[in-house]
Amino acid sequence: MSRPLTIDDLYRFEIPGDPALSPDGERVAYTLSTQDAGNDRVVRSIWEVRDGGGPARRLTHGPADTAPRWSPDGTRLAFLREGQLHLLPADGGEATALTTPARCPAGAGTPVWSPDGSRIAYAAPETRRDDAAPVVIDALGWKSDGAGLIGSVRTQLFLVDVESGEVRQLTRGDRHVGPPTWSPDGTQLAYPAKSGPDAAVLGPSAAHVVGVGEDAPAPRRIGPADGLVGPVSWYPDGSALLVVGRTVFGVGHLELLRQPLDGSAPVSISAALDRNVLPGGPGYPGALPQFHGDAIVFCARDRGATRLYRVDAAGISASPLPVGTGVGGCSVATKAGRAALVVSDASDFAEIALLDLDAWESAEAGEPAAGHRPERLTGHMARSLPDVALHPVTEREFTLTDGTVVHGMITRAAQTPEGGPLLVDVHGGPHNAWAPHSDPVHLYHQELASRGWTILTLNVRASDGYGEAFYTAAVGAWGETDEQDVLQPVATLVAEGLVDPERIALTGYSYGGYLTCWLSARSDLFAAVVPGGILVDLTSMAGTSEEGHMIADHEIGDPERLTALSPLSHADAVRAPTLILHGAADHTCPVGQAEQWFHALRTRDVPARLVMYPGSSHLFLLDGPPSHREDYARRLVEWVTTHTDR
Known part of the structure; x- marks a missing residue:
């Protein structure tokens, strides 16, 4: 009998990534990230799985082994161990520095x-x-x-x-x-x-x-x-x-x-696709473009999901992956005509799979023909969480009054009655996107859904996967352009009776934290807000963030607009109880941004709390200490439930 995912399950996560396919196309080496509760850290080790050759096996024991890469003859693996290069014989033996x-x-x-x-x-x-x-x-x-x-x-x-x-x-x-x-x-x-x-x-x-x-x-x-x-x-x-x-x-x-x-x-050679090419990076799933014969295999985002594409003399075509499958990494063995992928979907977490590239041309558009689906080789999360079933995700489109169509996802437990509380979650970037896939990062979504909440995630203007005009729509007008992309869909759900208008909470991280603060000053719709990894003062951000120069000069552009588009300039209008969550070692959105917002709210008698995570960077939600990630999720759940309780 299945059970819902809980925040406690974080410590059982086993997440594969960075696949490397051997030159003969028969073996996939990859990194597996697990959680070490005793030492409060993520452990990374190198594993291998063979095509049709039994279960995956562990090649190294970490705690920080990454980036496996096969030698051209397939006899050795090079990898990084705590920052130094090591070599491992492919047929077994000890790694040498x-x-x-x-x-x-x-x-x-x-x-x-x-x-x-x-x-x-x-x-x-x-x-x-x-x-x-x-x-x-x-x-x-x-x-x-x-x-x-x-x-x-x-x-x-x-x-x-x-x-x-x-x-x-x-x-x-x-x-x-x-x-x-x-x-x-x-x-x-x-x-x-x-x-x-x-x-x-x-x-x-x-x-x-x-x-x-x-x-x-x-x-x-x-x-x-x-x-x-x-x-x-x-x-x-x-x-x-x-x-x-x-x-x-x-x-x-x-x-x-x-x-x-x-x-x-x-x-x-990809402009006709009108989609953003994704070479891969933390929080931005994708893979390096690779040649397969006369074609190039690459990743791009479409409607929030990272998909596999190929381009050749005949043009650009999408891969024969099942609808709803997202790609988090790819490695091609050209001579073998195969690609090793990291794939996930709405019901299954990321696993390693093999795709027959030579069969690509014969696969029909949309759902692939039998035999053309990627073959899943691993089942790490199914083994570590055998009794867990994720709450269903329903995709939804909202047409705004100006004609803009905003794509969103609704997560609700089966049989959840209408008229319950709603959490709206805004993604970061601003050029990232929510995908309709399993999510090992935002565990509070599943926890709240189990408690009768509806979770709404929206790919507002500036999100990736909807064409370049949509991608650049908020340039020079952060907050102003995309605030209705949140407020109008929420109003639609309220009008439909799906959620209680008095029990709506708002959260977001990074740019999502910016928009959370902005909306809390622009609307009285939200009973509780939880901004994380925030930026609220674009002027100070320009001089203190590692990305401040890019944001000020290119995302905003006009220096005269920095003050007007800063949530800090509108703090007088905030009334909602606010929980601010921030990494104390964040150099992308420096912790001073969180301190400024907390000071602005507390001096105006707004119920506010600031929680800082020592030593944690901007990306700690992805791979920081498990205790910090657990605490983040638990505090968010407690805050929104406490301040929306009736």
């Missing part, structure tokens, strides 16, 4: 094997900063969420010889560089790097190429310097670079760009 703190005092980065398997390239901090030393700041970009105060330390490219362990630095300078990729002949590395006048801050970037020989010339920029370049890779024939980026720096979709090596203008 390839780099050490003596050779790499700041640690290594995700390993990238050379085509012949003799060397590994990676991007990593150039030096390790002394945490006790003064931080001398001469340029912007002196802090980083999760890393803290980095001062003038920049990420550079390194090369390590697999046999000798000798490490050589390839790039230098006052600019961060991104992950490298090898040319097909193994003589060069391509990588992204900042290219603006202050190259340490968020700003323009460009593709670069550097030779790996001892006497190689200095790195050279490939293509324009005023665009936005993310991950890069080489075309199989070495004729061009494949870039995830934009031709013009600013807010908008990332595209797949073909960048000729002669430096001429890049050409978009």
Whole structure:
């Protein structure tokens, strides 16, 4: 007999990710994240599962083993153990250290094997900063969420010889560089790097190429310097670079760009899709684009869900994944014609699966034909939580008075009576999105649904997956543009009698925290509000956040608008009891934002409470100490139920 998911279940979570498919397409190595309650930490280890070869098996025992990558011949796995490169024989045995703190005092980065398997390239901090030393700041970009105060330390490219362990630095300078990729002949590395006048801050970037020989010339920029370049890779024939980026720096979709090596203008090959390409990152599921024959397999977001696409001479097509399935990672074995995926849907948490890419063309649009579905190889969450069933999620569209259509999801326990309490949850970004999939982060949704609540999540304007015009709709008008995207759908549910108008609570994190504060000052609809990881003063945010420069100059644009669009300017109108939850080591939305809001409310006699989580960064809800994530969920549940109780 099944039972609902509870907050206590957090400690039983086993979340697979970062799949790496062996060159022969038969084995998938991946990272498994589990919870260590005794030491209050997330443990990451490397696991392997074989196609049709029995249950998954654990290869390493952590506590911080990540980024498994197969050697080109499939005989070894490179991975990171507590920041240092290690090698593991594919047929069994003990892992050996390839780099050490003596050779790499700041640690290594995700390993990238050379085509012949003799060397590994990676991007990593150039030096390790002394945490006790003064931080001398001469340029912007002196802090980083999760890393803290980095001062003038920049990420550079390194090369390590697999046999000798000798490490050589390839790039230098006052600019961060991104992950490298090898040319097909193994003589060069391509990588992204900042290219603006202050190259340490968020700003323009460009593709670069550097030779790996001892006497190689200095790195050279490939293509324009005023665009936005993310991950890069080489075309199989070495004729061009494949870039995830934009031709013009600013807010908008990332595209797949073909960048000729002669430096001429890049050409978009994904613009016709009108969807944002997702290379993957914390909180933004996706995967690096990869070649399969003459086609490119990549991820993009559609209606909140990350989907797999391919582009070739015939155009762009969606993968034959079942409707409602989302992709959280992908690794392609070109010769084997397969892709290893992380897939999830509304009823099942993320697991590892295999997809036959060679059968893609024969699959019909929409629901795939029999035999074309991805084959799930793991069942970690089903094993750790065998008796749990998630509450159903129903997708819903709301047409606003101005004609805008807002896509949302409603979570309710079966047989929940109408007229009960409602929690509205606003996502962050603002260019992220809610997906109609299982959610291991926002456990309070399931907990409240079990208590008779309705949960409404909305992909308001600026959300990802609805076209670039929707994606950029709130630029220069945060709060003003999207406030009705929340208020009108709530009014619709009230008018339908689904929820009690006196028992409505509002929450959101990051940008969602911003909009929660904004709405609490603009409407008396909410009986309780819980903003998390907030930003309320766009002027101070511009100078204290690692992303403040980008927000002020590009998301808002007009400096005269910073004050008007700051919730702090409207704090006099707030009446709702407010619980503020914030990581004390947050450098994306600095904790001073939470302190300013708490001060503004308490000095105006608004019932308010501020909870800070020591040592936790902006992303602690994803992978921070389990006790902090549990506390966050429990406090939210207690606050909204207490202040909506009748």
